[in-house]
Amino acid sequence: METATATTIAARDLVKRYGERVALRGVSLAAGRGELVAVIGPNGAGKTTLLSILAGIQRADEGVVEGPGRKHPARPGARGSSPIGWVPQQPALYGKLTVAENLMLFARLEGSADPAGTVDRMLDLTDLRDRSGDQVSTLSGGNRQRVNIAIGLLGEPEVLLLDEPSSALDPRQRERLWEFILRLAGEGTTVVYATHHIQEADRYANRLVVLADGERVFDGSPRELEQATGTTGLDFEQAFVEYLHQRGH
């Protein structure tokens, strides 16, 4: 795995409100090339909101996002291929289309110079070549998620954002998914992912960003989080809960 180098995506002082409710309160985040950053926190902490603003799907009320091909006041991106790949929590696929047709559609929309070649490469990358002619509605949750991630990678992005990527998968599928993601990071892709699986954050992330009630309450490595609790003999999940508890969350 490459070590993190220059920052490829950064967000500064993001604020997002939904009516009276404040989802993000001045959150900042930065990730470098090849870095794996896990965004964790309790339900409603603002993880999905943060990722969707980074992906350009939502507009922040305040703050700036800087990333490959963009420097703007956190607005949805302009038309065209995005250097930021986005993998939503629920697979964003057309169930009536086959795996290959879904990939081909998004490759064309991404403006790929060689859509057929790109689809071929993705089918190999995701080990789905033998299912390429199957309608997505007939696939298992794990295979759908693989197609979902493949679509996020079609534009060969420098940054890949994943929202709860393993939530619908069984342990074996999760293992295969993380092998795939680690390989991408190893090739230099910056990966930022939100997850509820604290052990996955501990095992795979170089860095953790902990959100609680829309605030960033921690930014550091998993070991630093354990040390920050000041207690010993706890597993990582217990340490995480203790950390939040100590800060009133």
Next chain:
Amino acid sequence: MRWLLLKDLRILRRSPLLVALLVLYPIVIAVLIGFALSRGPDKPEVAFYNGLAGAPAIVELGGERIDLTEEGSRLFEEIDPVRVDSREEAIEKVRDGDVLGALIVPDDLASNLQSTLEPGTVEVYYNAEDPAKKEFVENTIEAQVQQANAALTKRIAEEALDLLDLISEGGEYSFLGQEFDVLGLARAERILAEARESLPPGSPERERLDEVIEFGELSRENLAFSDDVLAVVGEPIRVRARALEGGSTSLNAFAVALAASVSLMFITLLLAAGMLAIEREENAFGRLVRGLVSRSALLAEKAGLAAVCSTAVCLLMLAGLGLFVEIDWGRFPLWLTAVIAGAVAFAALGLAIGALTREVRAASLLAFMLSLPLAFLALVPSGAVAPAVYDAIRAISAVFPFKPTLDALDAALNDAGGLAGPLLHLAALALAFGVLSRIALRRFA
């Protein structure tokens, strides 16, 4: 946008049941509404017993021979007679539900009319189980009997006029095969004037003749007025009908425009609303609008898809209806314009529904629930409800595309009124609903 359009067409092609329902259901509904509006049974089957059959059905009124069979035959233009041999058989057929009603012409109709002492009477029987059928048969037969009465009255009045003219001017008259020469008041007046001249001036006979001549003159003058009086008696009320609004569309032609509007509405609304909502249900919306497709382009693609598909189905339906109802193919460019304008306005409304509901099922349900009331509201005639309610109905109809689409199609198909007004109305609605759907899309993801 081209790839999205192809994707949507592929999805539709892989949903044959949905597409079949989407196309067939509105067509069936449209045709049913069209038939319900345009016709009851076209010619109701009515049992007919003619007591005059085999007997002379000629009535002689003042020398004029009126053939009752000929007068009665007009009735058969409106009903489909099921001839029976007796009054009882006719009544039995009504009881059994074989026919909607029975018309019985009694044996003594001709003799009663001939006597002029009592009117001829025909009997009508109908089954009152179904109020609609009862009303229909009553109205049809009574209207025709009224027409026959009016025709006879007119003939009698004309005959009376001829007789009065004979009294006034004199002339030849034929009665029971014999020829008579009637002197008439005018000729009597001339004879009296000649006789008067032969009398010496100042003679008392001359004075009495002057009185008779004056009476004859006065009588003739008054008889001249009787022409007008009798003409009024023969036809006391005349109808001069003038349409103040709308065109002169026949009910059949209007039913075609209505059927086309209904199918256009259903297909476009359901397709536009459903295909937009499906982008969210498949979670693809967020992925699409983060740089791959703009929100406006996505709306345009869905509107285009819905409008093109519904226009094609609507034109096919019109071509099909053209096999049964006369449609002016020379006006095809106008129909096409009206259909496209209606489809675009419905598509904009469908997008607004899809964007607001955000779910395929909710969008389909709302589109469906909105469609039928809109169609019915647009068909409520003035005078059927209180003026304030009618004003409210007009206002509601004006903010949805159904009524202007119906007006545009009626104008295009049947040359009923101007086309420009409805087209502008549809353009304004398309714009308004387009803006609404674009705004609603902000909270779509």
